[in-house]
Amino acid sequence: MLRGRASSATDASFVIGRVEIKARRFAGGPTGPLLPPGVVKVVLTPQGREFEVERAKRVADLLQQLDITPGTVLVIRGDQLLTEDARLSTSDEIELRSVVSGG
Amino acid sequence: MKCTRCRKPAEVKLRAHNSAFCRACYVVFFRRRVVRTIEKQKMFDGDARVLVAVSGGKDSLALWDVLAEEGYQTVGFHLALGIGAYSGRSLEKTEEFARARGLELRTHTLADEGLAVPDMMVATNRPACAACGTAKRHYFDSAALEYDCNVIATGHNLDDEAARLLGNVLRWQTDHLARQRPVMQPTHEKFVRKVKPLYLTSELETASFAFLSGIEYVVEECPNAAGATQLTYKALLDQLESTSPGSKLSFVNEFVTRGSAGFLAKERGAAPSTCGGCGMPSFGELCSFCSLRAEIQRKQASASAPASRS
Ligand code: SF4
Ligand SMILES: [Zn+2]
Ligand SMILES: [Zn+2]
Numbered sequence: 015m016l017r018g019r020a021s022s023a024t025d026a027s028f029v030i031g032r033v034e035i036k037a038r039r040f041a042g043g044p045t046g047p048l049l050p051p052g053v054v055k056v057v058l059t060p061q062g063r064e065f066e067v068e069r070a071k072r073v074a075d076l077l078q079q080l081d082i083t084p085g086t087v088l089v090i091r092g093d094q095l096l097t098e099d100a101r102l103s104t105s106d107e108i109e110l111r112s113v114v115s116g117g
Numbered sequence: 118m119k120c121t122r123c124r125k126p127a128e129v130k131l132r133a134h135n136s137a138f139c140r141a142c143y144v145v146f147f148r149r150r151v152v153r154t155i156e157k158q159k160m161f162d163g164d165a166r167v168l169v170a171v172s173g174g175k176d177s178l179a180l181w182d183v184l185a186e187e188g189y190q191t192v193g194f195h196l197a198l199g200i201g202a203y204s205g206r207s208l209e210k211t212e213e214f215a216r217a218r219g220l221e222l223r224t225h226t227l228a229d230e231g232l233a234v235p236d237m238m239v240a241t242n243r244p245a246c247a248a249c250g251t252a253k254r255h256y257f258d259s260a261a262l263e264y265d266c267n268v269i270a271t272g273h274n275l276d277d278e279a280a281r282l283l284g285n286v287l288r289w290q291t292d293h294l295a296r297q298r299p300v301m302q303p304t305h306e307k308f309v310r311k312v313k314p315l316y317l318t319s320e321l322e323t324a325s326f327a328f329l330s331g332i333e334y335v336v337e338e339c340p341n342a343a344g345a346t347q348l349t350y351k352a353l354l355d356q357l358e359s360t361s362p363g364s365k366l367s368f369v370n371e372f373v374t375r376g377s378a379g380f381l382a383k384e385r386g387a388a389p390s391t392c393g394g395c396g397m398p399s400f401g402e403l404c405s406f407c408s409l410r411a412e413i414q415r416k417q418a419s420a421s422a423p424a425s426r427s
Pocket of ligand 3: 392393396397406408
C-alpha cells in the first residue's frame with residue numbers, strides 16, 4: 015500500500031504513463047527520518063514526484079499499487095533495469111521513468 | 118527472470134516478442150532488429166549518406182547510435198525549436214552525444230530568424246505543433262540537400278506509428294493512410310527519401326536500449342505535447358497491449374504489409390515551381406514554410422509598428 019507520513023504527506027494527483035494516479039506524496043526527502051521496514055522509495059520521472067510504497071515484494075506489485083500499465087515505464091535501480099518479477103528490498107530506491115513521448 | 122539467449126539475469130522483458138534479455142544480448146538484439154528493418158524495407162544501403170533528424174530524445178539518439186555503430190555514414194541534424202528550457206536541454210544532450218562519439222552534427226536555430234516555436238504560435242494563433250511541423254519538414258528537406266545526404270531518417274517508433282494509424286483509421290482519413298509508410302519516396306529531385314527505421318520497435322524497446330547503452334537523453338517532454346490526442350491513443354493501445362501482447366506490432370506491421378496498398382496516394386504530380394523564398398520545390402509561389410514565415414513577419418511587423426492614425 016502507499017503510505018505518506020501522517021504529518022507531512024500531501025495528496026497528489028498526476029499522470030504517469032497516461033494513467034491518473036491518486037496517491038500521497040512522500041515528504042521526508044533524503045534528509046528525512048529513517049524509513050520503516052518494508053518501504054521502497056520511488057521517484058517518478060520526468061514528473062519528479064516521490065513516493066514511498068510498502069508491501070511491494072516485487073516490481074509487479076509496485077506497478078499495480080501505483081496503477082501503472084506495465085511497459086509504459088523503465089524500472090531503474092542504480093544502473094540496472096528491473097523486470098516485473100524482480101524482488102524489491104527495504105530501502106531500495108527505484109526510478110520509474112516514463113517511456114512515453116507525445117506530440 | 119533469465120535471458121532467453123544466455124540464461125544470465127534479464128534486464129528487459131518483451132512480452133510482444135515472448136523474450137527476455139540480459140544487457141549484452143539486448144543491445145545485440147535491438148541493433149540487429151533495426152538493421153534488418155532497414156534492409157528488409159530497402160530503406161538505404163551502406164553507400165548512403167543518412168541525415169538523422171535528432172531531437173535529443175531517446176528514439177532519435179538510439180537510432181543515431183545504431184546507425185553509427187553499424188557503420189552507416191551519418192550526419193546528425195538538430196533543429197533548435199526555441200521552446201524554453203526544454204529546447205536548451207535537448208540541444209545540450211544532442212551535442213554531448215555527438216561530441217562523445219565524434220559524430221558530425223549540424224544545427225539550425227529557429228530563434229535566429231525570429232521563428233522560435235512559441236513566437237510562431239503567437240503570431241499565427243494556431244497550435245504550436247502546426248508551425249513546428251512545417252518548420253521541421255522544411256529544414257530536414259533543405260538540410261539533406263545542403264549536407265549532401267540522400268536519405269532522411271527519423272526516430273518515429275512503433276507507438277508513434279500505431280497511435281497515428283489508430284487516429285487515421287478512426288476518421289478513415291484515406292489520404293493520410295496512403296501516406297503512412299515507413300519509406301516515403303521523393304516526389305521531386307530536390308527531395309530525398311524519408312525513412313523510419315524504428316517503426317517496428319516500441320517506446321519501451323528504444324528507452325531500454327538508450328538506458329542500457331548509456332545514452333544520456335532528454336527524459337522530459339516538450340511542454341506542447343501535454344494533452345495531445347496522440348497520448349490518448351497511446352494510452353488505449355497500451356491497455357490493449359497489456360492484455361494482448363503484440364497488438365501494436367501486428368496493427369502496424371499488417372497495415373504496412375497488407376493494408377496500405379489499398380490506399381493509393383492521390384499524387385499531386387511533380388511540384389511545378391520553385392519557391393521564391395528558399396528555392397525548394399513548391400506548389401505555389403512560396404512553399405508552405407516560406408508562406409508561414411511571411412505571415413509571421415507581417416504580423417510581427419504590424420504588432421511592433423506604432424499605431425498610425427489618420
Ligand atoms: S510537441 Fe513540441 S516538438 Fe512536438 S511538434 Fe509540438 S511543439 Fe513541436
Ligand atoms: Zn543474455
Ligand atoms: Zn520556401
